[in-house]
Amino acid sequence: MGLLGIIVFVIVLVAAVGLFARAVYQRYLILRLGKPEDRFDQIGERVKSVLVYVFGQKKVLDEAYPGLLHVFIFWGFLVLALGELQFFGEGLFPGFVLPLLGHSPVFFLIQNVFAILVLVGVLMACWRRYVVKPDRLDHNPEAAIILSLITGVVLTLFIADGLRAAMHPAGSEMAPVTVFLAGLFIKQGWSQSTLNTLYYAFWWIHALIMFGFLVFIPYSKHMHLIACPFNTFFRSLSPMGKMLQPINFEDEQETLGTQKINDFTWKQLLDLLTCTQCGRCQDNCPAYLSDTPLSSKRFINNLKDHLLECGKEIGSGNTSNSSENESLLEKSLIGSVITEEELWSCKTCGACQYVCPVMIEHVPKNVDLRRYLAMEEASYPSGVDNAIRSLEDRGHPYKGTMASRSSWYRDSWVEDLVKENNKEVLFWVGCTAALDDRNMKIAQAFAELLKRSGVSFGILGEKESCCGDPARRLGNEFLYDCIARENIELLKNYKVKTIVTTCPHCYNTFKNEYPQIDGEFSQKYQVYHHTEYLAQLLKEKKLTVESSFTETITYHDPCYLGRYNEIFDVPREVLQNISGVKPVEMQRTRGRSFCCGGGGGGAWTEEEGVRVNHMRAEQVFESGADVLCTACPFCMTMMNDGIKVKQAGQDKVVKVYDLAEILEIATQKTDI
């Protein structure tokens, strides 16, 4: 290429890189709006995350079709990017050879193959986006532009390379597409100079598309190309159960919870910039699927749009904020960017963030916004206000219950446990198992199992209180904090070393959240969910299965046990221990289990339209199970109701049991 060409190329390159860098810098400035958050620990683990999730595409591949097409395009582009060095080099300086790779026939072959994979990926994407048209994908021109640019990049590369090979093959003899195209061009009988002119024409088109793509990235959802590796690096490394950050109420707090965009932390803002709008979260969001106003995807993207609006002024280098910009930053998100109704529709089930391929954490953002509503405005939806009042006044969220914490064991052998309660193993019953008629049976079954296993255990009876989970999910962190501290003090009065509970919410609170308040909590107490404890008792042969249970059972993963604490296998193993059990899985299972609708305060909000528990009940019937087994009192209540409603018109009767109840039956000496 002549000097002029090189100069033009350099100018275009500098302009493109400059525009790209400016846009990225603007995004960086936007992140600086956020509050501090420490995500710089465990660097090794973080690097590993990038290798596994970015380069390994682990989460992307959770869904076969979109996963595969993404892998084709992603890996294809990585390989092509290397080839670009040779491509541009030899265009600018004829005879340029990239050391090692430049004229390697294998590299040309690999490039060809990956370029084809990119095209296959693009075709698969087009098919999906324009023929299948899944609900979760938005229909905007952005995707079309990106797909066209990618296609343009690959086609121009092929053509320019074919033209080059028609002039001098230089190592590309093994690359089938290049060889084929070179042959085609040679057949045309064009002169060397025509070939050369055409080569440079396509070379330039290719270069311009590449640069256009580069500039387009930070302004589009393809920002994720840059943001995703960082978001993956800075991802939360703790179990989902630890995702909510405590508030130190002893410090003077300006605003409790999140009101404005800059009340979020920088990592929460990075999350927003990273969203690829793939819609996987929405496909798994019970709130969206049950027709509430909330969609996990829209939630993130509405916040993102607002953030970008706020960032426009700051990012343009005008650091002295204009007044309009200030007012945008001062704008309360609730009511303008997101409605109260959307916030309260979330079940905190975590399905969204479990499936998000770019590690976005939705739930803490929702809860932070709820915190503002709950603590600064004392504004709750109806139903929830009574739960909160009841928690404040009487330490449980069940206003109007006719039961007390001693109802489930009144006049039984358990009463003695309360009187001489100073055992090392504490069965923490939890509000729902203690106060709800159906759930009392679970408490009874589990106590029976402990007795049968010879475990010496205690219960706190009337002294027990709520663990604080409902207050925390409903945004009243202050109430949660008070309850948690009282419970931590209460436990100090006993010899307790092991806490076992039938409620995944209590379990999560003790296991992951109390340690945030009392740093020694995890050292002082071993916390078990009853499914884990029962599995251990079976293993130690303290419990033996005496009878068979010959029904088809499907296990419903409670969100706070499964996704929040990664306990998926243990309950299934316990079931497998029982002879005769025929396990079947529902379509939505394990990490992708569908919420019962009871979490995040859902048990107290009034649902309109389609109910989540009815949807889950339909999924149970579809599985063909006779028995629905669960391991959470909220799930029990919600699913029992759901199954009752959806039972009409079904040919089989589905029974709902807790795992403890099934084991209690199976470890008795009679067949059922």
Next chain:
Amino acid sequence: MQIMVCLKQILDPELPPREFRLEEGEMTPATEGVHLVMSPFDQNGLEVGLQLREKMPGTTVTAVTVGPEGAGDVLRKALAVKADRAVRVPLEQDCKLSGNIIAGMLAGAARELGADMVICGRQAGDWDGGQIGLILAEELGWPVANLVTGIEPGSGKLVLKCELDEGYEVLEGNTPLVAVVTNHETNVPRIAKVKDTMAAMRKKLELIDIDPQGNSLELASLEIPVKEVNCEIVPGEDGVEKADNLIKRLSELKVL
């Protein structure tokens, strides 16, 4: 205008009946392990007072309770929803005194505070006496509006909306007056904001000593009625089997 709202701390009225116990050998309900709360109608009364204050600048709301030190908790709750002042009239043995004595003490507090209006709940959620507001008005010699659901400032007068069996009546008048409040969708008690709750914890509760005076009716006996319930659950896998067994059992018992 100075509004005084009377608040009573009571045994949680949501306590399941079977959990209600008496202190060993005494005629007082056992409070151990039982929650104490602000009487529900008093909560409505407080809400009516707070709403009126919002509509009439310069108005203050003072929460007053008669009771032992622990009763200060209800005053803190009132401060948390931003009552201006909180006053306790100390009294250790509240439930053994008749309503007229408590009403007298509250009237004394109203005079001492220079209140223009006193708001009470229609009846306490524990003994359901329903006497305080009326006797208090009598003591003060003020007019009283009963079953008030809300008070609005009108042109030069206050407008009180009161519930009737069917419909409602609207009363007009000037202070001083006593309003006896009942619950209504317009006076659902507000929930305190966290920062206000935190501030309320630091605020001082005032004390006004007033001697209990007057004749009291004596509580002569208090017991929990014993109900005998013989319950038998008819076994059966499904409705049909249960019905069959029920008929069998009823015939055995010669009921059928």
